[in-house]
Amino acid sequence: MYFPYMRGKQYELLALKEVALRLNPKKVRPIIEPVTDDIKRLCSAVEVLNNHSVTPHIIVNPQVGDLASDSPDSLYTEISNNYSVSFIPCIRISNQNLAHTQQLLQQLASDEISFSLLIEEDIPSNINSYTSRSVANIIRGITSYSHSFSNSLPNSVIIESSFPSKKRNADYSRTPQFFSDAHLTFKQPLIQHQIGFGDFLTIDNVWSTSGGPAFVIAIHITFIDNSNKNMYVKHSLSIKNPNDQSDPAGKFKEALQEMIDFANAKPSIDQNTLGFQEYINIHQNRSYPGLAVPKKLSMMHHIETIANFL
Known part of the structure; x- marks a missing residue:
């Protein structure tokens, strides 16, 4: 099963809402780390996912953003008491916060409510009573944890x-780069009892609130190569005026043209995803949607590409 990890920014939630109708709930289960206090927008996205039988994991004690300093049970209580949505509460645990999260974990277990764990490091304390009940024990990579x-x-x-x-x-290369083979290796699996894999999609895992006009516009599109079944990412870049931030619309059109040309020459790219079809519409209409929309479309395309493979 694929667990795309998304932070609850506006366009990430929109990506989930728009791609929801293409998701198989037996193959895809998003993880959402809310980073803003706009709970209504978050629950609106969850409602759309629920309408298509998808139940996401929501990290109820996020590490970053507006809610990072809230108590572990406040977000869970707010959503449960005020919104009629179905979700799996995901509790982020570490050696530092274990004592603060145990009350919520014990309450969920006592009420027989399904939950998942985002485990940030090796925890020497005996947490078997929690991990054995958790529907998913999520770790970030395997190099930060001991083998045992x-x-x-x-x-x-x-x-x-x-x-x-x-x-x-x-600095991005125009030559497609290896992205991942996790969609292949999780079936082997890499560690005992592995039930799924995930990634941070076509964005970095480092939390940042910065952004703004760029000197060079880049569009990132992923694809599973027909020959070896590995996933790669193609970076399409603008060319004009790379030393200033002028004409973002013109630069976007350059990057989009490169991406469309590459896709037309590369049968491995699935042009039938919702995200890619919208890229085609933008290209045909010669419109400029701003820089947030391409990020949304690339995320949608990425999720659907993996979902179609599984």
């Missing part, structure tokens, strides 16, 4: 930061 600890977890899910991020768009 990661293999002791039932129902484990490995989230990897697969996107080859650069500080500047100009």
Whole structure:
């Protein structure tokens, strides 16, 4: 099963809402880490997912954003008491916060409510009573955990930061780069009891609120190569005026043209995803949607590409 890890920014939630009708709930279960206090917008996205039988995991004690300092049970209580949506509460646990999260974990277990765990590090304390009840024990990669600890977890899910991020768009290679083979290896699996895999899609896993006009516009599109079944990412870049932030619309059109040309020459790219079809519409209409929309479309395309493969 695929567990795309998304933070609850506006366009990430919109991506989930728009791609929801294409998702098989037996193959895709999103993880959402809310980063803003706009709970209504979050629950609106969850409602759409529910309408298509998808039940997401929501991290109720996020590490970053507006809600990072709230108590572990406040977000869970707010959603449960005020919104009629179905979700799996995901509790982020570490050695530092274990004492603060145990009350919520014990309450969920006592009420026989399904929950998942986002385990940030090896935890020497005996947490078997929680991991054995958790429907998914999520870890971020495997290099940050001991072999014995990661293999002791039932129902484990490995989230990897697969996107080859650069500080500047100009530094991306135009040659497609290897992205991941997690959609293949999770079936072997990498660790005992692994039930799924995930990634941070076509964005970096590092939390940041910065953004703004770019000197070079980049569009990122992923595809599973027909020859070896590995996933790659193609970076399409603008060319004009790389030393200033002028004409973002013109730069976007350049990057989009490169992406469309590459896709037309590369049968491995699934042009029938909702995200890619919208890219085609934008290209045909010669419109400029701003820079947030392409991020949304690339995320939609990425999720659907993996979902179609599974």
